[in-house]
Amino acid sequence: MIGRLTTDGRSPATVRSASIRSLRQPSRVRIHTPSPAPDPVPVWERKLTTERVAIRVREAEEVLYPVRWYRWITAAAERTCPECGGLAGHTWSEQQPGSSPPLHVNCRCRVALDHLEWRVRYVARWRTRWIAQPAWSWQRTGWE
Numbered sequence: 001m002i003g004r005l006t007t008d009g010r011s012p013a014t015v016r017s018a019s020i021r022s023l024r025q026p027s028r029v030r031i032h033t034p035s036p037a038p039d040p041v042p043v044w045e046r047k048l049t050t051e052r053v054a055i056r057v058r059e060a061e062e063v064l065y066p067v068r069w070y071r072w073i074t075a076a077a078e079r080t081c082p083e084c085g086g087l088a089g090h091t092w093s094e095q096q097p098g099s100s101p102p103l104h105v106n107c108r109c110r111v112a113l114d115h116l117e118w119r120v121r122y123v124a125r126w127r128t129r130w131i132a133q134p135a136w137s138w139q140r141t142g143w144e
């Protein structure tokens with residue numbers, strides 16, 4: 001059986017498969033569309049500024065503290081023993097170890113507070129300090 005031929009001499013089956021193939025292929029015709037406008041790009045400007053930064057520092061801090069000074073007071077009498085008489089008017093601080101009245105039986109000596117001495121002691125302490133530090137800051141100045 002002889003099939004019907006198309007006008008250009010090909011069989012209808014060949015023509016049909018060719019047309020399907022052409023449909024599957026991407027079209028060679030390009031539709032010209034104007035390219036979309038590019039997205040605006042922000043313009044940034046860098047500036048040098050100073051910012052305050054908190055830092056922790058260890059510092060020596062002066063601390064005043066009192067030291068008591070005592071005075072040896074001897075009873076002024078003819079019965080005063082030579083040991084106590086020699087100590088009359090003697091002053092010492094509370095940080096110096098030493099003897100204190102009564103020195104013996106029937107001692108009439110006594111201790112009086114002479115004066116207060118203020119001494120300085122250094123204590124290490126953590127403290128927050130604020131320092132100025134250069135830093136770059138970015139700022140959007142516009143679009144391009």
Ligand SMILES: [Zn+2]
Nearest residue numbers: 084107108109
């Ligand atoms: Zn005494």
